[in-house]
Amino acid sequence: MPQNASKRVFIKTYGCQMNVYDSDRMADALAPHGYMPTQEIGEADLVLLNTCHIREKASEKVFSELGRLKELQGEKRAAGGDMMIGVAGCVAQAEGEEIARRAPVVDLVFGPQAYHRLPDMLARAQSQRHMHPALKKAVIDTDFPEEDKFAHLPAARKEATIARGLTAFLTVQEGCDKFCSFCVVPYTRGAEVSRPVSQVLDEARLLVDAGVKEITLLGQNVNAYHGTDGAGRDIGLGELCYLLAEIPGLERLRYTTSHPRDMDDGLIAAHRDLPLLMPYLHLPVQSGSDRILKAMNRKHTAAEYLSLIERIKAARPDMALSGDFIVGFPGETDQDFEDTLTIIRDTGYASAYSFKYSTRPGTPGANLGDQVPEEIKTERLYRLQELVNQQTTAFHASMVGKTLPVLVERVGRMPGQVGGRSPYLQAVHLEGATDLIGAIRQVEIIGTSTNSLVGRLVRASAA
Ligand code: 5AD
Ligand code: SF4
Secondary structure, eight states: OOOOEEEEEEEEEOOOOOHHHHHHHHHHHHHGGTTOOOOOOOOOOOEEEEEEOOSSHHHHHHHHHHHHHHHHHHHHTTTTTOOOOEEEHHHHHHTTTTHHHHOOOOOEEEEEEGGHHHHHHHHHHHHHSOTTTTTOOEEEEOOOSSSOHHHHHHEEEEEEOOEEEEEEEOOOOEOOOOOOOOOOOOHHHOOOOOOOHHHHHHHHHHHTTTOEEEEEOOOOGGGOOOETTTOOOOEEEEHHHHHHHTTTTEEEEEOOOGGGGGOOOOHHHHHOOOOOBBBBOOOOOBOHHHHHHHHHHHSSSSHHHHHHHHHHHHHOOOOOEEEEEOOOTTTOOOHHHHHHHHHHHHHHEEEEEEOOOOOTTTSSGGGGGOOOOOHHHHHHHHHHHHHHHHHHEEEEHHTTTTTEEEEEEOOOSSTTEEEETTTTOOEEEEEGGGGGGTTTEEEEEEEEEEEEEEEOTTOOOOO
């Protein structure tokens, strides 16, 4: 037990699943130092904002949140209490000192590569609190590491491992070397780094021992994973999946986010061979126009993407796809946009995320002329989303009459109901007792509602 478990930390997470995972790791790193997580910001002794810098005015959102926190801190101090404030994540990495300068209320600013140093930073920030405000300086750590942060984080984890339910994220790879011209990630998360195989397997076993049935492997470029095993061999993501599949009790495996260029034969073979690898793949293409793909530095064509999808479906015929799209990249013409609609029709997505291009300072895209006017971006986004929504609705409808394995995860919205997920991450509601929670059961899909499926337990089924 931590010596002084009386403190509370509130972590607010913005952005992607990697940030969700990182927030949990921060909580783990703090637990042995007496900080327990709270969902109540009012009772927090420490508030951490785990920020995202991917799009829009992300840093402005952080500054307005800091304004609110300053007020809350004022109220707490007036009542004889106090609260420390830290900014983590990709805005912290990108803006560093600027945050501390503009918002002196902040005690700590630290990037994604510094999370294992959090307890130490916190101790330093605490010693500053007794200083005169004019002398007080925020503790800032936005260095890229010389040491491997993952080698330090799991130690804290073991002590603090709490069952996180039936599904969990596991970061296997971080950073990006691709330099798509719109994207800030190579600058905020740094170069591609893969965790050693043994570390990944150990963490997966820990999660499964804590009751987890489904693991989603995370990485900004997860299929660029190249870890090293005990014998010094290079292991790709496909091979890693075969190794994870041997863990008794692990029933489902997913990974996200992938780049088409890293979808190699080994990974496609894993989809062919491993039933636990779910037939649902997030494989962003961003645009269907070869001209725009080139300007985005994606290093593949629309035709190459489509033939890749064919190869994947040949290996795993029930594979469903999701994607990301950017509309209004500089220079995007009506014809380029039509090409994007065409690739969406040709691929057929189960779901997709789509965004208006937003200029990220420091990226090559920021220096391009020929920006697309806002109202054209809005219209294109609307048309694209309409097409994707039709595909999503059709995909859900195509499930009716099928029997799907459903991981039952929680009590349902209505009494006597439980809820779970299909292999395609669709929410499924069904009549059933709560003792089904944790099991994978065969469920016949009998209907759909807006964003979910309605099912009926197939009796006497062994999943
Ligand atoms: N503008 C709009 N969308 C972006 N994305 C990444 N950078 C930008 C940007 N500058 C989208 C891409 C990526 C997803 C995570 O966010 O579609 O796949
Ligand atoms: Fe946001 Fe990308 Fe950083 Fe995730 S990696 S927090 S999506 S900028």
